[in-house]
Amino acid sequence: MKPMKKKLMFVFVLFVSINVTAQNxxxxxSQFQEKLNEAKMTFIKxxxxxxxxxxxxxxxxxxxxxxxxDKNIEVRYSIWPIKKAMFDTYNNRQKSAGDSILExxxxxxxxxxxxxxxxxxxxxxxxxxxxxxxxSAVVKxxxxxxxxxxxxxxxxxxxxxxxxxxxxxxxxxxxxxxxxILYLFENQDALFKEYRxxxxxxxxxxxxxxxx
Numbered sequence: 001m002k003p004m005k006k007k008l009m010f011v012f013v014l015f016v017s018i019n020v021t022a023q024n025x026x027x028x029x030s031q032f033q034e035k036l037n038e039a040k041m042t043f044i045k046x047x048x049x050x051x052x053x054x055x056x057x058x059x060x061x062x063x064x065x066x067x068x069x070d071k072n073i074e075v076r077y078s079i080w081p082i083k084k085a086m087f088d089t090y091n092n093r094q095k096s097a098g099d100s101i102l103e104x105x106x107x108x109x110x111x112x113x114x115x116x117x118x119x120x121x122x123x124x125x126x127x128x129x130x131x132x133x134x135x136s137a138v139v140k141x142x143x144x145x146x147x148x149x150x151x152x153x154x155x156x157x158x159x160x161x162x163x164x165x166x167x168x169x170x171x172x173x174x175x176x177x178x179x180x181i182l183y184l185f186e187n188q189d190a191l192f193k194e195y196r197x198x199x200x201x202x203x204x205x206x207x208x209x210x211x212x
Contacts, residue, residue: 032064038081039177042211046203049075059118059159062182068204071194074163077208078180080111108172112149115180116168121156129153131170142202143179143209145171152191160184165191167198173210181208 036043045051045066052065052074062078086104102110113129131149139148148171155166163184171179183198185191199205 032077032079035063035079035081038083039079039179040173040211041079041177041179041208043077043208044203046201046207049204057159059121059156060115060180060182062180071197072162072186072190073194073198074160074184075204076182076184078115078182080108080178080180082175082177105172105174108147108170108178109149111178112151112168112170112180116151116153119156119159119166119168119182120154121158123154123156134169134171139171142206143171144212145173145210147172155184162186164188167191167195171208171210176210179208179210 032043043064048069049066050069052067054062054065060078062076064077064079066075067073068075082104090103109131112131113126116129116131117124117126129151131151134148134150136147139145148169150167150169152165152167155163157164163186165185165188167183167185169181169183171181183191185194
């Protein structure tokens with residue numbers, strides 16, 4: 001396994017092993033709120049949206065989903081609290097020569113790169129996923145976050161049987177957590193057509209943020 005891929009795999013497995021719990025759809029709302037609390041985040045459901053059940057998949061877990069009532073667009077939210085156990089795992093890992101694993105507050109980018117590559121179903125390898133950063137001032141003002149970024153890419157039918165292209169954002173706050181927001185569209189043309197209506201809708205685009 002190449003060093004970059006091995007590094008990304010360690011980071012992804014570390015977060016998944018600590019953050020993913022069995023999902024019970026009847027208790028989804030309480031589980032989602034628990035994740036929000038752990039990550040020191042808040043979420044306000046936007047008007048004009050309907051909750052959807054979470055569908056298990058092998059590419060990226062998510063905790064909550066919405067469908068826009070007037071558009072064929074689905075939004076999925078994946079919450080990743082940064083827990084003490086992550087620092088314990090990181091600090092107690094067996095180190096090797098050239099070890100470049102980042103501490104938990106620093107590897108949200110690697111999580112995003114690996115997750116978005118997986119969502120593509122192999123159409124993109126991790127080196128092809130370029131996370132475009134948000135400015136620190138904007139992400140602080142709109143999401144009370146320390147950092148964040150965005151990416152657009154293909155969606156594999158394992159992740160969604162209805163949508164083929166996505167617009168993804170990630171927001172991060174030190175010692176709190178990471179929030180991944182996945183906007184799913186029928187195809188790339190639909191994404192470009194609706195991009196401004198999505199990003200310009202603050203109630204939707206900023207529904208998830210970190211608490212003060």
